[in-house]
Amino acid sequence: xxxxxxxxxxxxxxxxxxxxxxxxxxxxxxxxxxxxxxxxxxxxxxxxxxxxxxxxxxxxxxxxxxxxxxxxxxxxxxxxxxxxxxxxxxxxxxxxxxxxxxxxxxxxxxxxxxxxxxxxxxxxxxxxxxxxxxxxxxxxxxxxxxxxxxxxxxxxxxxxxxxxxxxxxxxxxxxxxxxxxxxxxxxxxxxxxxxxxxxxxxxxxxxxxxxxxxxxxxxxxxxxxxxxxxxxxxxxxxxxxxxxxxxxxxxxxxxxxxxxxxxxxxxxxxxxxxxxxxxxxxxxxxxxxxxxxxxxxxxxxxxxxxxxxxxxxxxxxxxxxxxxxxxxxxxxxxxxxxxxxxxxxxxxxxxxxxx
Numbered sequence: 454x455x456x457x458x459x460x461x462x463x464x465x466x467x468x469x470x471x472x473x474x475x476x477x478x479x480x481x482x483x484x485x486x487x488x489x490x491x492x493x494x495x496x497x498x499x500x501x502x503x504x505x506x507x508x509x510x511x512x513x514x515x516x517x518x519x520x521x522x523x524x525x526x527x528x529x530x531x532x533x534x535x536x537x538x539x540x541x542x543x544x545x546x547x548x549x550x551x552x553x554x555x556x557x558x559x560x561x562x563x564x565x566x567x568x569x570x571x572x573x574x575x576x577x578x579x580x581x582x583x584x585x586x587x588x589x590x591x592x593x594x595x596x597x598x599x600x601x602x603x604x605x606x607x608x609x610x611x612x613x614x615x616x617x618x619x620x621x622x623x624x625x626x627x628x629x630x631x632x633x634x635x636x637x638x639x640x641x642x643x644x645x646x647x648x649x650x651x652x653x654x655x656x657x658x659x660x661x662x663x664x665x666x667x668x669x670x671x672x673x674x675x676x677x678x679x680x681x682x683x684x685x686x687x688x689x690x691x692x693x694x695x696x697x698x699x700x701x702x703x704x705x706x707x708x709x710x711x712x713x714x715x716x717x718x719x720x721x722x723x724x725x726x727x728x729x730x731x732x733x734x735x736x737x738x739x740x741x742x743x744x745x746x747x748x749x750x751x752x753x754x755x756x757x758x759x760x761x762x763x764x765x766x767x768x769x770x771x772x773x774x775x776x777x778x779x780x781x782x783x784x785x786x787x788x789x790x791x792x793x794x795x796x797x798x799x800x801x802x803x804x805x806x807x808x
Contacts, residue, residue, distance in 0.1 A: 467485070467486050467487060467542070467544050467781075467782045467783075468485075468486040468544065468779070468780065468781045468782065469484065469485045469486065469544035469545035469666065469667040469779070469780055469782075470482060470483075470484045470545060470667050470777070470778065470779040470780075470794075470795075470798055471483050471484075471545055471546075471666075471667035471668045471670070471671040471777070471778050472671065472775050472776070472777050472798060472799065472802050473671045473672060473674075473675045473686055473775070473776045473777075474774065474775060475675050475678045475679060475767065475773045475774055475775060475776055476774070477684070477687075477699060478672075478675065478684035478685060478686050478687055478699065478700055479686075479687060479688075479690060480634075480668070480686050480687065480688045481775070481802055481806075482798065482802060483545045483546060483634075483667075483668060483688070484545055485542075485543055485544040485545040485546075486544070507528075508529065511525055511528045511529060512525070544666065544667070544780075544782065545666060545667050545668060546631070546634040546635055546666055546667075546668040547631075547634055547635040547636060547639050547666060547668070552664075552782075553664050554664050554665060554666060554761060554780070554782065555659060555660045555661070555663055555664060555665075555748035555761055556627075556659040556663065556665045556670055556746055556748060556761075556763060556780075557658065557659045557660060557745075557746030557747050557748035557760075557761060557762075557763050557788065558601045558603075558658055558659055558744060558745060558746040558747065558763075558788070559659060559670055559673075559744045559745070559746035559763050559764075559765045559778070559788075560622060560627075560658070560659035560663070560746070561597075561598060561601065561606050561658065561659070561744065562598070562673070562674075562677060562715060562719065562744050563621055563622055563624075563625045563627075563673055563677075564606055564609060564610065564613075564618065564621060564622075564657060565594050565598065565606075565609070565711075565715060565718075566621075566625075566677070566705075566707050566711055566712070566715060567613065567617070567618070567620075567621030567624070567707075568609045568612070568613060569707060569708070569711040570705075570706060570707045570711075571613060571617065573609065573612040573613060574594060574609055574612070576593075576594065576710075576711070576714055577593055578593060578594070579591050579592065579593055580592065580593075580597075580604075580605050580608050580609075582602050582604040582605060583604045583608075584602065584603055584604040587600070587602070589602045589604070589605070592605060594714075594718070595714065595717065595718045595721070598715070598718040598719065598721075598722055598744070599718060599721045599722045599725055600725075601722070601744075601745065603657075603658050606657045606658055607653070607654045607657045607658065609657065610653045610654065610656060610657025610658075611653055611654075611657075613653075614653065615648070615651040615652070615653050615656055616648065618651070618653065618656045618657065619644070619647050619648055619651060619656065619663075622647075622663065622673075623644065624683075624705060625672070625673040625676050625677075625683075625705075626669050626672035626673050626676060626683070626686075627663070627665050627669050627670075627673060628640050628643045628644040628647065628663075628665070628669070629669070629672075631668065631669075631672075631685065631686050631688075632685075632687065632688075632689075633688050633689065634668060634686075634688055635666070635668065635669070643663075643664050643665070646662050646664070647661075647662045647663045647664075649662075650662045651663065659746055659748060660748050660749070667778040667779065667780055668686065668778075670763070670765045670778035670780075671686075671765065671776045671777060671778040672686050672776075673765070674743075674765050674766055674767050674776035674777065674778060675767070675776035676705070677712065677715060677716075677719075677767065677776075678767035678773035678776050679773070680709050680712035680713070680716075681704050681705040681707050681709070681712055682702050682703070682704050682705075683702060683703050683704070683705060684699070684700055684702045685700035685701075687699070687700055716742055716770060719742040719743055719744055719766060720740075720742040720770055722742075722743070722744055722745075723741055723742055723743050723766065723792075726743075726745065726789055726792055729789055730789055730790070730792060730793055732793040733789075733792045733793045733796055736793055736796035736797055736800060738800075739768055739769040739799075739803070740768055740769030740770040740771055741766055741767075741768040741769070741770070741795075741796055741799065742766050742767060742768065742770045743764055743765055743766020743767070743777075743792065743795070744764075744765060744766060745762075745763065745764050745787070745788030745789050745791070745792060746761075746762070746763035746764070746765070746780075746788045747760050747761070747762055747763070747787040747788045748760060748761040748763070750783065759783045759784060759785060760783075760784055760785070760786070760787060761780055761781070761782055761783070761784075762780060762781045762784050762786050762787055762788045762790060762791045763778065763779070763780045763788050763791060764777075764778075764779050764780075764788055764789075764791045764792040764794075764795040765777065765778040765779070765795070766795070768799055774803070775799055775802055775803070777795050777798060777799055778795075779791050779794055779795040779798065
């Protein structure tokens with residue numbers, strides 16, 4: 454299943470994916486790229502030393518006049534790319550403080566539901582887009598989700614404030630510990646970073662100080678698929694012959710009609726995406742509903758102009774079985790290019806789950 458991750462021809466630093474069974478919360482797929490096999494730890498540490506030595510050697514050759522500036526730049530860029538791959542960083546579940554992974558516009562789904570619950574947004578309320586890049590006109594939340602209007606959600610975020618936005622995200626599983634996979638310390642660190650330094654206009658669209666993982670985003674999508682029922686994800690179903698009891702469930706105090714409206718918007722967003730990405734249309738055969746996310750990085754510097762590209766959703770829409778989240782890190786593509794890989798992953802999971 455790991456082989457479906459990554460966009461051909463695009464120099465992504467890494468990628469991650471998670472699939473959760475909606476009915477149980479069982480984690481069916483948890484994949485991180487690049488992978489490190491247990492027998493290769495010493496080799497990987499040695500590789501890191503070689504990168505440092507090769508970097509020093511290139512600089513010495515340049516200083517001695519044996520390497521011109523252009524060749525030096527290319528060699529340093531190659532070594533930097535190898536170093537940035539960070540094979541020891543667990544991208545799928547919990548990278549702790551070793552990596553930063555903003556989720557982008559996939560968080561607009563949770564923000565919309567939280568705004569309904571807080572009574573700061575009406576289902577048919579119209580707001581005028583004041584976007585810098587795209588002018589979407591006067592639209593409602595359904596239309597804002599379909600076209601992923603940043604201006605709309607920033608206006609909603611301003612009504613909620615940073616603290617409530619973060620609380621909404623946490624209610625859906627973001628910055629929350631998961632047994633065996635996400636430590637209390639990591640979840641607390643990321644929560645505190647978002648709370649202390651969060652800026653509303655960034656948090657509203659899943660950027661800025663909020664950092665997450667495919668596991669957390671897939672957990673959020675599983676809650677949306679269940680229309681508000683929260684089940685803690687679990688990776689261990691049984692130990693020896695003893696079944697591990699399933700996690701207890703609870704329901705969020707958000708009306709079912711709001712979830713149904715969100716499902717319709719996510720389906721419409723996916724259908725629009727299928728018209729743009731023929732490969733997604735070919736693969737999304739069993740009612741995929743989802744949302745893209747493109748969290749933009751720095752405009753300049755080593756990773757200038759690169760993105761964190763996401764797709765997250767659930768399928769099939771009528772009776773959800775699986776929730777999925779896939780992302781590529783430091784990539785030049787946007788979320789819509791990642792969507793076909795999420796659909797391919799769901800195809801594999803569905804095929805292998807057949808008796």
